[in-house]
Amino acid sequence: MSRHSLSRPRDDSASRPPGRAGAFTPDAIAVDSRALEVGGEWVSTFAVVGYPREVHPGWLQPLLTYPGRVDVSLHVEPVDPVTAAARLKKQLARFESGRRHSSERGQLLDPQVEAATEDAYDLSARVARGEGKLYRLGLYLTVHAPTQETLADEVAAVRSLAASMLLDAKPTTYRSLQGWVTCLPIGLDLVGLRRTFDTAALSAAFPFTSPDLPPPDPTSVGAPTGVLYGFNIGSQGLVHHDRFALDNHNSVILGRSGAGKSYLVKLELLRSLYRGIEVHVIDPEDEYARLATAVGGTQIHLGAQHVQLNPLDLPIHTRPDGRRTAPRDALIRRSLFLHTVIAVLLGNDPTAVQRAALDQAITATYQRAGITSDPRTWTRPAPLLADLAHTLSHAADAAAVELAARLHPYTQGAFSTLFAGPTTTRPEGHLVVHSLRDLADELKPIGTLLTLDAVWRQVSNPAIRRRRVVVVDEAWLLMKQRQGAEFLFRMAKAGRKHWAGLTVATQDTADVLGSDLGKAVVANAATQILLRQASQATDEITRTFTLSQGERQFLLSADRGQGLLSTGTQRVAFQAIASPTEHHLVTSDPAELATYASGEAEPGDSFVELDAA
Structure with missing residues (x-):
């Protein structure tokens, strides 16, 4: 096994990279053929070269939930439609040539080739109709372990997990440094082992779905x-x-x-x-x-x-053409709703006698305002709660008079402001x-x-x-x-x-x-x-x-x-x-709001804890 190392002085501050990046740069890197010793831990990188034929949304979730430390890196490169069409045409020509050659020689057709041909035809049709695009995808895994012996066990477990997902993971032999850099969050793919994916397969590779909350239609390839x-x-x-x-x-x-x-x-x-x-x-x-x-x-x-809000307003709907319509039983529904309004105002349900008196007063109040069972009268100005209380107070029924007295705070008393006029x-x-x-x-x-x-x-x-x-x-x-x-x-x-x-x-x-x-x-x-x-x-x-x-x-x-x-x-x-901007808009923590008001923090600054709403 070949081995060489790259190191820098630990105590020479002048040699450290400027800024915060120096805090994350390892002091030394020892390079083996299939592993790296980075700082105080060992890492090994694998490139996925084989994929299952069909995938479901969130199919990479098992790798993301692996109990050990595994970095999963996706590198995506879009393919322009002209190049995609040309490549698909060449691929279909190869498949058809192979099928004809096998048929002329009387050989049995390879089931894998047949499946690949059908997939290529389907993909070519979807790309031609603009229903999808092609992408070059590189999938890489970096396994971390504290020691070299532990790394071997972790590598075996991760490769077994990948195999159970029908993924063929190959080690980046003699390119271990390039593989480790490829999995860093810097957007560099130094290995370059790519595979062509369409839009549906690529979207399913991202963990935008939870395995505990499956989508309503698991077969859908649309955006979540x-x-x-x-x-x-x-x-x-x-x-x-x-x-x-x-x-x-x-x-x-x-x-x-x-x-x-x-x-x-x-x-x-x-x-x-x-x-x-x-x-x-x-x-x-x-x-x-x-x-x-x-x-x-x-x-x-x-x-x-x-x-102001008027509880006696009828539910009149305005159509896009400006016409005003209402349900056929709009007046009856509003009368029944007023029983609920009065019960909430009074804090308890009226008695049967009071409900009968209230029902009669509601009908009489609407009639005095010129609103009857004829829908043509429903666009007239609705009466107010004070008008209903006036009708109750002048009724001969003692129960009606009692209701009017209990409504007095909401019609003429301290709480009358909200109901003093038409809805504004x-x-x-x-x-x-x-x-x-x-x-x-x-x-x-x-x-x-x-x-x-x-x-x-x-x-x-x-x-x-x-x-x-x-x-x-x-x-x-x-x-x-x-x-x-x-x-x-x-x-x-x-x-x-x-x-x-x-x-x-x-x-x-x-x-x-x-x-x-x-x-x-x-x-x-x-x-x-x-x-x-x-x-x-x-x-x-x-x-x-x-x-x-x-x-x-x-x-x-x-x-x-x-x-x-x-x-x-x-x-x-x-x-x-939440993102920092969302957090600024939704937080109600007095300490944070005071910080924003004083100018000590900007709306984009992030906070560690969530709001105690």
Whole structure:
């Protein structure tokens, strides 16, 4: 075995490369025919020269999850279409010539040649139609070990793993230094052992899918859809998930305060905007303001001056041609919705007598405004909540008078500002944030309900169909009242029919799972994310989600941003990860925000820990 070494003085600081690169440059490199001694460890590099005929998405995942240290390097070089067509034509000519020669001599055809010929014809047709391109791919593996003896065992294990994947890995004999440099993250391929791949095979080589969350169609060669949630804690692969590919598009995120719940919601929201998905957010604490400003979104501050919502507005849809339409039973639906509004305002369900009096008053109030069962009258200005209270107060029924008295704070008292006039806001745009911070605590449940109602009018508009996500942060504000929880449940069930997904996020996990309606909302979410949980709620979560003992302990000890993503039968433990720019837009850590405000840090600076949202 030949051996020579390259070294530099350890103590001569002048000989070190300038800058930070010197800290990562080894003091000495000893070169053998098939291995290198780099610093204090041994490495050996292999080039993959044989590949399986068919591959599936994420097929390199076993190499990336190998328990030892293995560097996997991919070098990709695109081939221009003219050169690709010429090479495929020559290859097909060789195959056909070989087949004819064998046929003329009466020899049996080689099955491998037949398969290669069929693949070449198929690839040539797809390249000619522009359905794919050709690339030259080099795949190299570098195995690390502390000693030369251990390196031999690691090399045998990695080559066995590669063989099980139908990969033929050959050592870079007498080119060990070039092989090691090829696997460094500097973009140099000094070995040059390449293989031609098409677009589908190349895209499947990248670990953009998690083995724990298989794609809905494993045979699809299209680009992966969905958003990046983070990396797989167990395998270090990427967790890439598309909620719109499941049976329903709803998502529920449960986590204790400080677990990174809002951080994850904002990350998913931002990455959904990249895909052209329209997003509506109900923000109780004005946490989404910086994000909305950065992406040009619309912000509506409920409780601010001149911002009003009229719960008696009829659901009138505006078509692209300007015509205004409404469902045939729009007036009846609005009357029933007003029963929910009054129940949320009063904090409890009206009695049967009060409901009868309220129903009569609603009909009389609309009639006084000139709105009847005739759809032609539905475009007239709708009455206000004060008009309904006036009708109740002048009724002969004592139950109606009592309802009017209980509505007084919302029509003429301290909480009347939100309902004092016609609706002044129309939620339109790619991102609409409804902030509830300026609302009194007594008005936040009704503010959430009316905002959801306004959003639902857009979602259910048959003239405009697009993917939408509706985010309800701290959903327990509405779900703590039965009528509000029922409305949220109906929205969760009907959203799929209108290509919309509901995201419910709350830190009051025990309260949500402690009610039947709360469990129903969770059950109607195909995507369920559990972040770090309080010990008091762990038993209920374990029963509801059928967690194993290991998953239970993981949720108790998870760091910020870590959680379980479940899509029914599939679960994966992940760590949320954001780029520095995304982190700046979604963080709500007061220390970091103060640093940004003082100018000590720039928005592009990275932070080690995730936000404690």
